[in-house]
Amino acid sequence: MYEIDPSRLDLAHEFRRRPLGHHSPELQAVLDRMRSAPIEGKHCLIVETPRARWLLARMTGNPLRPVPVPDVVFTDLAEAEWTVFKLRWHAMTGHDLATTLGELAIPEPPVDGPPVVVPDPARAILAYADSISAAPGDSIAFKVSTPGIAGYRADFVRLHAPQTGRSGEGYRETEIASPASGDYPGGEQTLRLGSYIELPELPVSLESFSLQILAWPTLIGTQPRALLGAWSQRSKRGFGLYLDETGALALRLGDGTEVVDISTGIAVAERRWHLFSASFDAASRRVELSQRPLEDHSVHTGRAASVTRDVAIMPAAPDTPLMIAAWPDASPDGLAPGAHYNGKLEAPRLFAQARPWERLDQPIAAEIAGEALVAAWDFSREIGSDRIIDRGPHQLHGRTVNLPTRAVTGHNWDAAEMDWKQAPQQYGAIHFHDDDIDDARWQTSFVFTVPEDCKSGIYAARLRGEGAETHVPFFVRPPRGRRTAKVAYLAPTATYTIYANNKARFLASGTEMLRGHLLDFDVTDMQLLHHPIGLSTYCVHNDGSGVCYGTRLRPMTNFRPKGRLWNFSSDLFVVDWLEGIGCDYDVVTDDDLHREGASLLEGYQAVLTGSHPEYVSLEMMNALEGYLKGGGRLMYLGGNGFYWRVAYHPHSDGIIEVRRAEDGTRAWHAAPGEYYMSFTGEYGGLWSRQGRSPNTLAGVGFIAQGFDASSYYRRRPESRDPRAAFIFAGIEDEILGDFGHLGGGAAGDEIDACDVSAGSPPHTLVLASSENHTNAFHMANDAVLVPNGATNALQSARIRADMVFFECPSGGAVFSTGSIAYVGSLAHNGYDNTISRLTRNVLERFLDPAAFAMPGKGG
Template identity: 45%
Template sequence: MLPYIVGYLDKISATPGETLKVHVSCTTAEQYEASLVRTICGDLNPKGPGFKEEQVSAVGDGTYPAREQVCNAGSCVLVLPQAAYRDIRSFTLQAHIWPTTPELGDQAVISLQDAHGGGVRLGVGKDGCMELVATDRQGQQLRLSSGVKLTERQWYFVALVFDADAGALCLYQEPYARTGAGEAPVAKKLETKEALDLPSEPMLVFAARMTGMEGERCFTDLHFNGKIEKTRFARGALSRLQMEVLRRETIAPEVAGTVLGFWDFSREISGERIIDLSKHAAHGKTVNLPTRAMTGANWTGEEVNWNAAPEQYGAIHFHDDDLHDAQWDVDFELILPENLKSGVYAVRLVAGDRSERIPIFVRPVQGSKRAPVAFLASTATYLAYANLNPVPFDIAELLSSRLIILHEANRLIDEHKEWGPSLYDIHSDGSGVAYSSRLRPILNFRPGYISSFGTHGSNLREYNADTHIFDWLEAQGVDYDVITDEDLHAEGYPLLSHYQTIVTGSHPEYFSPTMWEATKSYVDGGGRLMVLGGNGFYWRIAYHPALDGVMEVRRCGPAIRTWETQPGEEFHSFDGKRGGLWRAHGRPPQSIVGCGFISEGFDLSTHYRRTQASKNPRAAFIFDGIDEDVIGDFGLQGGGAAGVEIDHADPSLGTPTHALIVASSEHHTESYRLVNEEMSITVPTVTAPVEARIAADMVFFETSGGGAVFNVGSIAWAGSLSHNGYDNNVSRITANVLDRFTNPEPFVLE
């Protein structure tokens, strides 16, 4: 295992004077130095402008002792001890389960226990069969297995019954519906000869076993992979008929007197609370954000929107690698100076020969004077790609058309899966990752990160590609503020209205409805928008309604995607809206920024060639001082300004009819593939019949409110800005557009 120093902050965006809580884990030295730095360029490529940062004095700078902190990944539901649970004798626990990795064994479905694991649990045994385990205070165990292996992705009714008077434990494992597996119901009994040594005040844990607690922080293991629904807890040893009655959606009168807990996962789906419908109101709480709005055993397929039939979405999908909050202790606090200029900063940690830089975006104080330009940091995109793992290599190498080289950060991501996956990864059970949080170490969201997945000659992706735009703004002496996607989602249009021009990063891919509508209102109302990237405004996302820094994606097609939502699970749990592409919601990127995603390729980038439309007088300001027709035949991302992920104009998808396509790329390699949503049928060779369509279009158009949009349609654009000491036609075009966009003279829509 590699030694490291890593950390995270409690915020991603802050104002001068605010305090940052810094969480650190370090295994490489006994102490580390902490300081605040201003990030100018985070790219280590020696062919670029160089890695640039400036130290800023701040309260909290200093030396701190190092320690290792660990993440307790894996999701569950915790129900704290209740008065009604004290001194139970006979009882019944039951649930529906849909196991996804029964072959892994040792997974707890329901645990009735103390904080140290003593008690009884119902779960999957080492042999892949349902098993009950009773553990006394001395650690002695009784075990009973069903003896029949569970079939993955098959619904089962499972139950544990203890009859204190008879001194017997019973285990039930029944397929919910008969399938081709030919499984028969199983009921097993174990004579205990004595009462179970249960905790006097037990707690319930669904999908894990508790191993300890520190304040509100719980430690768990034996995490269950799969769905659970209809968890029930009853006093007394219920008969099979009584258990069947307890499986209903509501509490039936004939069993009401026995019910200790009757949890309905279909209620309050957008939150963390798990509702108990019994008179005890023993509401639970999710830990590490298991996936909600999941189809249950009673899903008919007639309704695919959980809002319309919530009773069919009473399942939660738990994973052993879910992570919301790493819950590390705060190592120190750092106070941002009161006079700090809005910009991009980082908390720098140095331990021996290793370092860590945790980004923080500093926005202006409310009510303060604003710069004419705001850079909109694509924090939703950073969060979507957080800790993207380049493994498996075969897929990564196929997409990039080259061998993958793992750098230290890539190896750390692979070694520490407990730091949480990206929204492009799949969970350990093969299901897609729908939630991402920033309250954890995110190693590829760092100045100096070297990506293993990029174009030849480049390590630029997401955040570090965007630092080339920061660097260019600094080199040009532009007065600018920095705001983030989270800020935009929280404040909407009023945030953008402070600025004459908004500049996006290189990959503004993920947008919430609030962000999309705010940007559209800004553009329509006279704002000026410069999209300096590609694959923009593509996926519709949802932010958690109560938890900061948590976002959700449901990858339903057609789209280029690394996993696919299961039938009936296309709607976000956070906001109840369908996920997928904005295009599928009648809002293609072309309808707001002129062009949208058409292709991606990770080998080489190419150049643009000016079109006849570039000679239009309306576009004269864009090409002022530029005589050549070829634009951007140079750059740090694959050798050109047009590449990686590229967008094209299409009037049928909403590109304004008056928009000017002033340049288009040409001569992309065969590795550039047409996006799925552009194909209604596959053909033997994708690129040959549609080669003319695979191009990055540079688009300009005016809006009725006196504003305008300029879109370069390429992720690689940012990597060409610094070429030849910023003296090049990519830099010149960007400067020309920014100069005109910050000129208050209204654009005229003819």
Template identity: 40%
Template structure:
């Protein structure tokens, strides 16, 4: 990609400013604002539709290449000059290698570690080295002291081994500079030269303390009680895990800043294992897990700032940048300045962030061939992404050290949030590009609608939703906060109508990061569909302290909100739905007006991509998980192959063998339910539904059913179900 960029936000209200950061290898490029009407490309078999917007932008802008250095670390203000210095830190290496990585630094004086041992260097000169290899994924304690006469001493305490020590001499010189943990301040672009692993209890003091003090610190003694507080730094890594500032319990610094979103709320070397919630035992959760590919902000300079016109309609837009055949479309949503539309579409941007820059298609292309049973190819942007690991990973990836990625930021180029991005999983459309198909469907019907993102729902709650007659979700609103769940439930209980037009929604506990509001955080826990699981003691989100994992495991299964919940997934094909006997009741039969399929007959067997309305990820109704007893199952998917598998939390545990053939829980249910006060929910139980709606330009039964429900929800305020016959 010779031109690529990102905006400083994913949504902006009319009248607000939005800034765009672009990296371009060409001498100049052309910027244009476009409204995105439909996702697609020649490869999708469906054209991308965009409309130019009069924006008053310059004809061209100069190109420049912008770079990013990733890697998390801690940084305090400069200290010194000091004639003597003591450094100490607990560390747990997760990716020890031949290249030394910084543990603790003051200016150019760096205590570092490699697979061979620890060393103290000044600039490029090694002052002392200790050939004592640390044990991977085991805590160790490293100490370096340098006195005014130039005597250097290194100590390494490792589990189950004698203490290793070494002494040497160096030319005496004052020591001063920025205090850093996990970094020595070098930044050259690409993966940062930062420590991969956990760090805890750092100590920096203006004294070369004696060995008795080293032994006491190794035993867990408080450095403030052993050393002179005014000339000692004891940064509190346990303080405010959701923030970015660390207080110093000593007086050497005024505190420090945490850079680039390391994993926090992490058990330290003195964790007893009796408590898993860092809020109840903060002294035991005093570690950070640093990674060289952590990223909070790509740090590019803005090339263009644009004020969204006050009269610009709400919708999905992009800055289209082009030069000599290279094109990138940087997406953003214009949210409504005034709430006059009856219909609101909520784009699941937190789910987009969860999958942002997912690298599996290029990194595991051969494995994907086995999963699909066919070669589906990949988007070439994924190959470019593999060459740029510094641009951050998705919440489905693991870091370079193999630990799970639990943060995702929007302040970086995200190549799979593009209207023409090709997703092999579905042979084309998924997520952002698919949700643009829903907007195209609304446009073709002439609907008056507004668009917001998860950010607005999380921030404004039911007050925002209550201004609309009908709220439509995107195809995969998987990642959500407690506030979002409260907003949707409150909306429908107060008379609002919700159309859940997707699958695997409202599934994963997610939170906005308080210190980095452009980022979201998860903890996978130990259940659900996942490519990694949380390490012991790391199940709670640093952002909020709440337990992570699945909302279902917190007693808030999606069934409680929308009547259905995630049950199965598979990517071989899409399938159709068979109408239930209950769908013929006059109280609900209006849903099928104009639909040729009768009771027991199948509809929705065609569509782009997987080729049917029930595909990708499926949700089913289940009263034991919270589906309201009065909910009506209108249709259920049929014909699934044995390649469609139950999700882990649905697998039967016990001695009884599962039933032969396709498990009865493998299905998508279309559900209609009513709440007191006139509120109602219509759920389709499948990610593939909105793709199938576009078959034959919307002239299909899936489209008709959706239109019938939208019309009824929007135009008739009375009971949705009424008295069943």
């Protein structure tokens, strides 16, 4: 591991001069060492006032969260970076850099200015809507929870522009009248995390019984983890098979007064298949319990254990239904399921007798028929749904709750088949997690009906109470079957859903190295850490497995118009620019496009994207390609677009699935054999690995990312091709976009490049390319075949954002910017800048109905 040389004061001086941006390789090595330290105890910043004041903090506690360092306040981010640099230098070298340089280690407490107010995440307005897209006349139900707040006022606003300046300057919204506006009482609603299977009550009286289930546990210990049974924590009646606090198999019995637990006393192995069996003989009151690892090719298969014990009680008839992977009333408040299991379960069976030991411990695939059989649930059936099928005589079918992961490999998967549809019998498992969520299921607080005369655009319910504020955005599309403008803005709602509640932005290892600067937490980030409102698909579950389902049917703290500029808030730059240049537009969403296909875009002369349309379903991809084949014009105003293939839930467009298969720049990777999506059976992963790369659609594809600073474009010779003359009308500048609200330039964050070998049309004109990126920019994983030392921007010319244009055979055309940061430059200087002028030139030509001609040979 690299060790910092305390004598290299020249590196400290270099950082002092330029804490953000370009660094020498030697300084970058020092920064990488500092930023790669464990996140616990690491310094970070709390945003007290957006873009104006920051508090020094440290990551501490369980769970981790930023805790302020008393009386350390910054009004300059560069000063904050330098202060933490000095503290880390001292901690890692033992040398006090501040004393050597004759400076204070940390600045003096402020003597003037407003008092410091630390954001309180416990007091919050948390809310979501049941719909994200609505037409005039449609109704949207809003669900609100207000922990620590007695009441709130709801108003409805049209959103125009995001915050760009200190203390919120730049933000614009306009109130609209609605009967739903008004004051509402507050109240806290609980969000219940954790997946399980809900089953009917027992149809027969059980005195003697046997249970059997296959299990692949992933997180054992600390608390009971329910497997199968009909157990009531409240009434102490029934029976339940579970893993106890030590990770050993156990059976719990209760007669309504007394509770007996029988355990093998030996912890099972995590991530290994086991056969768990238990029986109770009413006549002898004997319990038999067995945990047996299944033989596989691994060296460690865990330890088998069995126990026989006589008990004094007779279990009372259960007063709760059967349940798998949880107990019905074991939540801390006793009102909801709890004791959630983490891991895979397969083939649970229930018998109305104490089966002989040698029969109970037989392989799970044995014949299930027999008079004593009560139920035999088969998870390999109807994998694409929430239904659970019982092959037993009583048809005790059930359903999954909170979306455990299906289409996962079972105990008998032999790796010969990767597609669950081709060998469903090898995909008979379900992976449960104690932090799964599909829908918060909150009560409706109020309903907003979109006025019949409401203009298409981006709107929000604005909720305010006792100093707290939140916005719940939604999109108003034009009346169904009508177009009210020539331009459509396609809002990337699939991407918003996938990124919802992304804790990995500040909790994942290496995230500060990725960002290239100190982590900063605003009040919504702190609310996300404080309130259990679920994870994003950029997170991993508590057991370390990837989150493959994303849902917007719960509060999304990072789906807001204010605060950090990323995704939704950045995309407001697009509509702000359209309004600034006086261009009418309609708004449609990914959800609409997925449902309605190419017909949604028919009649629009031009379609504009947001800054980051990363996630695309098959239906969306087909629709966009169909639009271009019909002569449409696409303006892709972002980067890292059309990258991952996703699938929408068959019955709810609020839930989306992604399997991070094979390759790609990703937060986790799908397990072997689990690359096919459960919702649709489609192959997951990158579109580029499925023959439909972003380059084919947009002319560019994801090449690199870096988040410390953005750069600019330099015009290429192709920009003077007559085919591109309309794009550069009135523009003589060679340098384009050396300004902007996203990192200080138009080319940054995540960037795309043109590559004919990857699918870019051969007649694509590369109009301009970015340059001078910092060494915090690194190539995308899928762009690197062999690990090497030339994957940052100082060493690879491949790291660039390409601005491109090409014509389509049916008279349409595509213009792409290849940069997420591009939209942040549109509004610079009151829309009077080269990026705005160039983009307007493109839009005006795209609105001209005259067909684009394909270039001739050699053109």
